[in-house]
Amino acid sequence: xxxxxxxxxxxxxxxxxxxxxxxxxxxxxxxxxxxxxxxxxxxxxxxxxxxxxxxxxxxxxxxxxxxxxxxxxxxxxxxxxxxxxxxxxxxxxxxxxxxxxxxxxxxxxx
Amino acid sequence: xxxxxxxxxxxxxxxxxxxxxxxxxxxxxxxxxxxxxxxxxxxxxxxxxxxxxxxxxxxxxxxxxxxxxxxxxxxxxxxxxxxxxxxxxxxxxxxxxxxxxxxxxxxxxxxxxxxxxxxxxxxxxxxxxxxxxxxxxxxxxxxxxxxxxxxxxxxxxxxxxxxxxxxxxxx
Numbered sequence: 001x002x003x004x005x006x007x008x009x010x011x012x013x014x015x016x017x018x019x020x021x022x023x024x025x026x027x028x029x030x031x032x033x034x035x036x037x038x039x040x041x042x043x044x045x046x047x048x049x050x051x052x053x054x055x056x057x058x059x060x061x062x063x064x065x066x067x068x069x070x071x072x073x074x075x076x077x078x079x080x081x082x083x084x085x086x087x088x089x090x091x092x093x094x095x096x097x098x099x100x101x102x103x104x105x106x107x108x109x110x
Numbered sequence: 111x112x113x114x115x116x117x118x119x120x121x122x123x124x125x126x127x128x129x130x131x132x133x134x135x136x137x138x139x140x141x142x143x144x145x146x147x148x149x150x151x152x153x154x155x156x157x158x159x160x161x162x163x164x165x166x167x168x169x170x171x172x173x174x175x176x177x178x179x180x181x182x183x184x185x186x187x188x189x190x191x192x193x194x195x196x197x198x199x200x201x202x203x204x205x206x207x208x209x210x211x212x213x214x215x216x217x218x219x220x221x222x223x224x225x226x227x228x229x230x231x232x233x234x235x236x237x238x239x240x241x242x243x244x245x246x247x248x249x250x251x252x253x254x255x256x257x258x259x260x261x262x263x264x265x266x267x268x269x270x271x272x273x274x275x276x277x278x279x280x281x
Contacts, residue, residue: 014274014275014277015274015275016150016272016273016274017149017150077180079147079181080147080148080149080150080274081149082147082149082152083149089153089242089244090149090152090153091149091153091241091242092149092150092153092241
């Protein structure tokens with residue numbers, strides 16, 4: 001099994017998307033042969049959102065890097081994140097292939 | 111909170127042009143709580159617009175109830191911009207007081223309510239089973255409308271709404 005830097009999933013209870021995001025993330029980590037527990041970080045206030053630089057739920061970070069970096073000037077607040085799938089559709093969770101690409105990058109950099 | 115079979119709360123709300131709208135007096139109405147900032151509402155949006163296009167004899171009303179102080183992308187101005195830029199097939203109403211959302215017991219965006227010609231709630235829930243699958247085409251909403259138009263009770267009167275929580279003021 002490969003090892004990658006710490007994997008975090010930051011979430012807020014106002015969005016029901018974090019279980020789906022976690023399931024995708026854990027499946028992809030397993031498929032890529034990566035051993036990395038996912039640390040769940042519950043964001044509960046705008047103050048925490050600001051201090052954690054949380055652009056919305058869910059946010060996945062590997063080694064502290066957002067796997068889908070937020071746009072310039074995107075506010076850090078309690079909100080649901082809007083992702084674009086690779087076919088252009090809007091989704092509450094990142095495209096699984098974007099997750100896979102981030103896992104592979106982290107594995108190669110480690 | 112309105113239950114299936116209850117008389118649905120009446121309301122009058124302004125759309126993005128200031129024109130007031132209410133549920134139909136003698137026809138079927140689909141009331142859809144939705145918003146600008148939620149990925150679930152956005153993912154289901156085209157399917158709901160398509161349903162409104164296909165059911166011309168049903169009154170469709172989209173309502174944005176979110177607190178726009180904390181979520182500026184749900185302000186009236188942002189709603190107006192969106193309607194101007196997109197092909198909306200139903201009026202987009204602003205529930206500034208959140209009274210209508212509270213009266214219906216709306217929980218999420220989207221949250222769909224179908225009212226029959228007698229003013230009673232006959233369906234409440236999600237548009238279909240998966241926000242991520244456009245081929246489902248708002249099937250649960252369409253089933254309810256088809257049943258009512260055929261003079262029958264919807265076979266699936268209630269489904270769990272799925273989406274972002276309604277952003278209540280002072281929450």
